[in-house]
Every structure is written in structure tokens, then in C-alpha cells.
Amino acid sequence: MSWEQTFGIWLAAAFTLGIVSFLYRDNIFYKVCEAIFVGSSAGYWFVTYFWDNLYRKFYLQAFDPVSPHIAPWVGFILGVLMLTRLFGAKIAWLSRWPLAFIIGATAGVYMMFYFVSNAMLQIGASIKPVFVGSFGDIVSNVLIAAGTFCGLVYFFFSKEHKGVFGGAARVGIWFLMVTFGASFGYTVMSRMSLMLGRLDFLFGDWLRLIS
């Protein structure tokens, strides 16, 4: 193993322990690690966006030796306007132009994406015959259709939740609760896995207590 790898592993171990020390209480080691995290993360994204977006999408196109494009310059100018925010309120309003562009583009793209895949196709997928297969299958089919329906009822705000409608909304909230329970379980699993990854690093790569 090369010296920089050994050094890196010790450094990473120190950082890991430093952050974990927050569990005991807020302390100087944690503060130091946190500051380095904030700074290095800003630096990391700064560099990544420079090479992957500015260099690839702007420089390589605008300064193409064969056929330079003009279009990327518009994006570049919009981007520069974004930075006006740094220089006081007098010209900061110019930063609204690129912001408007970003928000308009996101709104336009996501509107169709979500509408198709998450609304239309999901409604389409719910439209299925329920009385097919074994008894268990039938129960499952009915539960999926009914659960989706009742869940939608719960989020329907134009009618008071009374009578049958109120009952459906109540069933709807039960389905939502089970859903949240499932998410809860999975989130716990995910968080534990992250910590396992760090422990694997500490006991495996660093201390070599496990193979």
C-alpha cells in the first residue's frame, strides 16, 4: 500500500471518529470536521460543475475549432447574471432572469414527466380486473384498488369527510399509515446500512480486525 493510501485511511478514520464524537456532545473535533466537510463539499461541487457543465456544455461548444456555436453564449450570459447577487441589491434583481429560466424549465419538464408516469400510468395500472387468480390474489387485487381509491379520498378537499365518504377517507388514512410504516422500516434499514459502511471501513480497512 502506498504512503498516500495509508495516510488517507488514517485521515478518513480520524474524520469518521470526529463526526461520531458529536454523539457524545458538541465538541471541538466535531466542529473542525464539520467545517472541513462544509468547505470541501462546496469545493467539490464547484469543481464538478465547472468541468462537467461549464467546460463540457459551454466551452467545448462555444469554442469548437470546427463549428463554434453561438447558442451556449446565451446560457453563459444568463449564468453570469446569476452572480449579480453577490454585489448588493442595486443589480441583484438581474439574477431573477436566470432564476426564471431555471424555474420555467423545471416546471415545463416535470409537469409532463410526472403527469405521465406518476398520474396517468398509475391510474391506468390500477384499472385491472380484480376477480382473477386464487383467493389470496383476489384479496390483494381488491386491496390495491381500494387502497389507492381511499387514499385519494383522504386527499380530496372538496367534500366534508362524513358518512360513506368519511369512512372511505378513514380507510384511506389507514393505508397511508401502513405505507408510512413501511417507509419507516426501510429508512431505519438504510440509516443502519450507512453506519455499517463506516464501521466496515473502521474495523476492516483501518484496524483490519475483520477480513
Added chain:
Amino acid sequence: MRTREIIAFFALIALILLAKYVLPHPMQFSPTLSLIIIILLSLTFIIIGVLTLQGKFVERRIVFIYVGAALTLPFFMQIELEVPISPEVQSAYDQIESLNPGSKILAAFDYDPPSAPELQPMADAFMKYCFHKGIKVIIMGLWPQGPQQAGQSVEAAFEDDPALRDKIRYGVDYVNLGFQSGNEFVILRMGESFKAMFPADIYGTPYDSIPILRNVKNYSNIDYCMNFSAGKPGTQEWVQGAVDRFGLKLSAGNTAVQAPMIYPYLQAGQLDGLMGGMAGAAEFEKLTGYKDKATTFIKSQSFAHIVVIVFIIIGNMAFLRGKTERKVK
């Protein structure tokens, strides 16, 4: 700092040095010792339970110690646990298993090192399986760090079976196209042409001169797609942009946080199979027969889940008791 804390600090350093230079490497507990440790820890739970029922909630840090122990100790325990297989992982495996040798599979690595504990075991098992079965793998990433993680998986496969080093050739049996920025727009444009988005592979070799890519123009020339995803862009975008618009066939490995939100796609047939989190990874390792990290980790995972559940139960017992007492009054 108080004196006590300073002592604790030096004790910690001593412990680290002890672990690094004195303890056996690797360290292992025999099954009997493991059982004794488990029983002892369970007994201490009773103490906590009694204290809590008396209304004395133990300190946060004690809870932290339990979690730490539950996650750490199983690393050293020589115990075996049988992993149950869920249908969605089985179906992901079946899809890959049904591919003929020589088929081409697109592997999209959309995650970064922080999510690697969950996704890397899946990716490793996937890569080993494909290489042994002779399935050709085209690697790409929508996250900047994805292709690097893929490189680690390839390396893990070679280390696991050194014979693969001679058998599997870069450019013929697998290729790493690298990262392309643009999120869902990359997926959309690949529907027309892969080459437009990846003019060269990660080493700068032009697209057209790579043998494995010779017959690959867009999704229609790909037999299957596997996505490892830790967020956005990820499985949701692949479904929206490639499955729903271009009819790509897709299975996915997800971090456990986002897996539950992906299930509706599974039921609607937009997705064939899904591996969720560490559990999904352990199941996939078992199915492919390449047991590795996830199979070890799932032991710790089990204990950690039990610790959380027991703590919820203890807390709620105290809560319910308080409630009934208030009612009696």
C-alpha cells in the same frame, strides 16, 4: 474539558492502538461466545425496561451505545443466518438469468460512495454474475461518481476469481462509458442515440471503435437494463424517460430510503424487479451465489433492527402505563 473526558479520550486512543497492534487480525468470536454476548446484552435490556417503566428514561448516549454494539459485534460473530428471498429480487434475478450468453446489458450506476454500503454489494454480485455467465455489460453513470463505483465492482469481480482477468476483455466483454451530466435529458437523448451522449468511453476511446458497442445504436439494441440508484436522477427518471417512452426493460437496485416509493412502478409493470437496501443486496448475493459483504452486514442489520424495535416497545410500555395511571386518577 473535564478530567473525566480527558481520561476517556486517552482511553479511546489506547483502545485504538490495542485494536490496531495487539488484537488478532481478523478477530472472531466462537458461536458459544457470541451466544453468551447476545444473552448478556438482552439481560441488560431488562434493566432498561424496568427503569423506563419507573419513569426514568435512560440517557440518549446509552441508547447510542446499544446501537453501536448491535452494529459492531456481529462483525466478529461466527453465526449463520438464512436470508429469505422476496419476489421482487427473485424477479430481477430471473430476468438476468434468462439472458443468453452474449446478450448486452446496460448498467446505469447512479450513486456515490456514501450510498455504497447498500448498493455496492448488489453491483459486485451483479458484475460477477454477468462476467461468469458471459453477459456483456455496458456501464454508464448519471452521477459523477457512478462509473468509479462500477470500476470497483469490476475489480472486485477480478479479485474474486483471478481467472476472469484473462477471460474478460475490456471493450469486448464490458465497457465503461463514464459519466454524462444532464440527468433525465441524457436518458431521453439516449433513446435516439447512445453515441450522441457518449461520443467516447471513459478512457477517451471513440464510440465506434469499441467492439462491444458495434451494434448498439440505442435502447432497442440492448437486451436489458439494470439501474443502481441512490436518489435523483435514478430509477424514477429511468422509468419516466426510458421505460415509458422507449420501452426499455428495466430492473433496479435502490437504497432502502427510496425503495418503498418505487413499488407502484413494480406493480404497474414499468419495472421488472427491485432490490431494496441491504436486505435486497443480501438476497441478490444469495441468488447469484456470490456471497460477500451484504451477507455479513445483514447480521448486524438484524441486530440493529431488533434493538430499535425493543426500544420502541420499552418506550411505549412506559407511555401506555403512564396513560392508564392518568386515567385511574
Added chain:
Amino acid sequence: MKDYHRPQLLFQIFILPLVVILSLTSALTAQEQPVIPADSIIHIPAPTSNVVAVDYVYDRGETVELTWNLSPDDTIGGRIDGYELTRIEQSTGKMDTLEVIPAGISYYKDDKLTHGHKYAYLIRSVYFGAKSSPVSSNIITPSIEIINWRLANLFAIAFILCGSVIYFIAHAKKGKKLFIRKIAGLEAIDEAIGRATEMGRPILFVPGINDMDDVQTIAGITLLSRVAKVVADYDIRINMPVSRSLVMTTARETIKEAYIGAGRPDAYNDDMVRYITDEQFGYVAAVDGIMVRDKPATCFYLGAFFAESLILAETGNSIGAIQIAGTAQPAQLPFFVAACDYTLIGEELFAASAYLSNEPKQLGSLKGQDVGKFVAMIAIVIGVLIATLAELTGSSSLENLSEFMNRLFTIVS
């Protein structure tokens, strides 16, 4: 029909000789190539079959899609390089060699045509310069279709949804009342404030950690206006640590307005809202500290939350505060539901905000979304019923109807 035959004749008279000449030239160039496997000189790959040209359906008449069956030689390791495509413009007889498509591919999209003209294509299999006899496609006239009509169902449903959002916003702007059901969360908020009044302890309000460009933060601030009104009326202490400077400004305005409304502007104090830090965990640690010191009777968490939801709810619980939460962050909702006394789930947060603010755009879009949900509910109920009945009875008319329902909510790619 007449139109169809004439070009065929043209093809035989003019183009075939051209094809022969072209094949000869390419055969000559092939001989100049340096490396030729021994077998390729004699191996002429088998031709393709079934070449079909189809007009691309949504374009300005410049695109045609071409498909063909692969040559029998086109197998893994088969002796074929690809397919050479030639386009023939029928009126002038002009021939353009387009490109050699790699083996294994049986699709090409030609988007350099002029609409109204007639075209045909020739495909030859190629292997190291050796070419098979050409196979001709049908003759095709690309036509203009401005709009992708395959998406008409999508367009119609999106139109209904967007139309109702716009309609209801306009409706609300005219000052007409739109009905929104009572939202239980609002009562819970009132009760929680009441408890703080009784106990004489402060209220803590956390508007999430996102900036004012997040709808959730805006909804949180709208709910703050309700809380602030009661706070100003009963002179309860409110404490609001925030993590964005813009949120701080807005929140101060909101609380100040409430105090002016209650006729006690001098009781308002800028210290009620304090900016802590943008940094997530730093902010949480500070809020935790405030909670433990101040021991608020009621804590509100209304806005966009991430990992900090857990830590806040735990500390709030340990000081025995009543906790009301509301967020649309799906991953955090489970924790809030489990740990707080009342939780506004997802859209309920927006609905409560619309209900309180009475703002036309909020109310209108809520109503518009309700129309969308109504369509979804009806579609699911009717669709499932019809599909089930069709399956049980086997009636073909019901099956057709069910098929139609399904197609209404499917996208043809």
C-alpha cells in the same frame, strides 16, 4: 394507383443501371483495401428482406422510418459488417448513399426529406466491401403531422386538469367562495396554542430548513400568520429560530402584522425571529439548545424538513411539549406521525394554508387538483368494475369498453 406504377418504371429504366455502376465502383474501391480476410473475397453476405419504409408520424414531413429483416448472415460473429442504405428520390431519380448501418441493427430514421416528394430505399448487406444485391423498399411520401396524435388522450386529460385549475383560480379571484372541507389540523393548532396560554410557557415555531422558494415554507409561513394572531391576542411568547435570512424577513413581517392587527404594535420585538445558520446540523443543534433552555409548551414544525425532523421531534418529546408537524417530505412523514401529536400530511399542509390565506391561486389550484383526483377516483372505480365484469361475463362489448378505459390512461411510445 397510377402514381404508384410510374416511378416503378422509372426505377427500372434509370436507376438499375446506376446501381450496377455504383456496385462496380464500390467493388473497385474494395479491392484497394489493404487487409482482407481470405474468405471475404468470395463471401458475399446474404441480402436482407422485407424492407419497409413508414412515414414518421409526428414531424414536419421530413422523416421516414425504415425497418428490415436482418440478413441470415447477421449472427454473432457472422460474416457481415452492416447494411448500406441508398435513398432514391423518385421524381428526379437522384440517389444518395446515406450510411452503413452496423450489423445487428434493423432500423434507420431518415430526417432529411422534403414533404410531398416520393422516396424509395435500397439496402445492401456489406462485408469487407463485398455487397449483396440490393433490396428495395416500398415507395413512401412523407407527410406533415404537426401534433403527435398518439398523445391525444394525454393532451385531453392534461387539458381538463389545467383548465380546471385556471377556471377555479379565476373563479376565486372574482371573490366567489370555494368550498374546502374543514381541516382537522387547524383545530389541533388552536388547541395547542391554547395549552401554551394556560401554561404560560412560550411557543416554538420552526418553518423547515428550505428557503422561501419552497412551497412548503410558504405554507408554513401562512400557518404562522394564524399562530401569530392568537399569540398577539393573548400575549404569548413566541420563539422562531430560522435557517434562511429570507425566511427571517418574511416571518418578522408576518408576526409584526399580527401585532398591529391586535392593536399592540409596541409589543412586537424583532428578537422573536432569529436567524441561526444555513448549515443543517448546526441549525438543529442550536434549536435543540433553545428547546432545552426555554421549555416551550408547544412546538410547531411546519415546512420542508429532512434528517433533522427526528432530532427535533425527540427533543420536543423529552421536554413534554405538544408537537404539531406538517410537511410534504415523504421520507420524514413517518417520523413526524410517530413522534408528534398531530401531523399535517403532505397536501393537507397546502390545503390548510389555502384555507387560511383565502388566496385565489392557492384555493383555485387546490380545487383544480381535486378535479384531477375526482377523475382518477372515478376512473379507478369504473375501470375496475368494467374490467372485472368483462372478465367474469366474457362479454365482448364490456371487454371493448375496458380496453378503451385502459388505452385512455396509457401512453403509446
Added chain:
Amino acid sequence: MRREIPIAITFIVGTVFIIAYFIPHYPFNQFENWFNDWFAIVAAFAIWLGALNLLKISAIKIFLKKTDQLHAALIIISFLVMIFYGFYNGFSGIMANPPYSYRDPAPGINFSWLYDYVYSSLSATMFALLAFFVASASYRAFRARNFEATLLLVAGFLVMLGRVPVGDLITQWLPRDYQLSQLANWIMNILNTAGQRAIMIGIALGLVSTSLRIILGLERAYLGGD
């Protein structure tokens, strides 16, 4: 000018993306491609803005306010180190033959080394801390205070146990189809799917109406105050 132009930009850009969905050919596909590239460029500047703002705030802390000086200085130093290696490796990569990327692993200390050992170990641990908080919150805060919360916790238990080997170990005495792992599968594939789908449809509709308001210029919160 200050309000009209942004609203016009939002309207045009948003509309083009929607039209391009239905009319996927020239000129709209051309606009779509341009806008995609511009989006990437503007996004880069937005990230720069955030980073430069952080620098500005930290510098103010050091020189004017004199609070948290060590903290602020560390932020600036680690930022600069990252930037230095990022640009140094990047430019030498472009000049080299064959070219390599700024993030390619190489021996010695470089951007990739910093990423592996500094940035990713810090960020991974930061999120791993939540494993501990989840446990302590579950002990001290998660209460079955009503039927709904009970349902949530029970579903959570079943999924947590069913997804790991221990679940089946506990329920070994039951027939195979009723063991915890099967129960967890059923919850995930049936109940969770139904609930998630309802939420998904709701969120999608909300997104459509918000997007529509933004494109039509009815929603101006993002423009901030005047």
C-alpha cells in the same frame, strides 16, 4: 422590467418544454436541446453562487465579526484545497495525451484522493449519525398515541423484522407462507403499493398545478420581494 421579463422568460421556457412533448420535431426539439444545455450552464453558476456566498460569509466572519474564526478559516482552506486540486488535475488532464478526467484516480495526492478520503468519508459519516438518532428517537419519542400511529409502528416492525433473517427465525414454527418475510413482502407489494400510489398521484397533480401557476406567472414567490 424587473417583474415582466422574468415572468416572460418562465412562460416561454416552460411552454416550449410542454409543446415539445406533443410536437417533438423542429423547431421545438432544437429549443429543447438548447435549453437543456443552458440549464446545465446556469446550474453551474448557481452552484458557484452558493460556494462564493459561503466564502463571503466566512471571510466576513474572520475579518469583521471576529466570531468562529477557526471554523470560518477551516471552511475557506478546505474549499481552496479542493478547488486547487480540481483545477490543477483538470487542466493537466486536458493537456495530457491521451487526456484524462480531473476525477480519475492516480497515485499521489489529487482530487480523487481528496474525494475518497476527505469528502466522502465526512459526508458518509454525517448521514450515518442518523442511525443513532433513529434509535434514540424511537425510544423516547415514537408513541402509539392513537390507532393510526399504532398501525404505523406495527407495519414498521413487521417490515423491519421481515426484511432481515431474524424475522423468519422468530416465526419458524409457522407455515412458510405466514412467516414474517412473506408478511413483509405482502405489506410492501400490496398495502405499500396502494398507499404510495395514492400519494404519487396526489403529488403529481400538485406538481402539475404548481408548474402551471409558475408558467402562467400566477406564482411569483420565487421572484422575492421588490
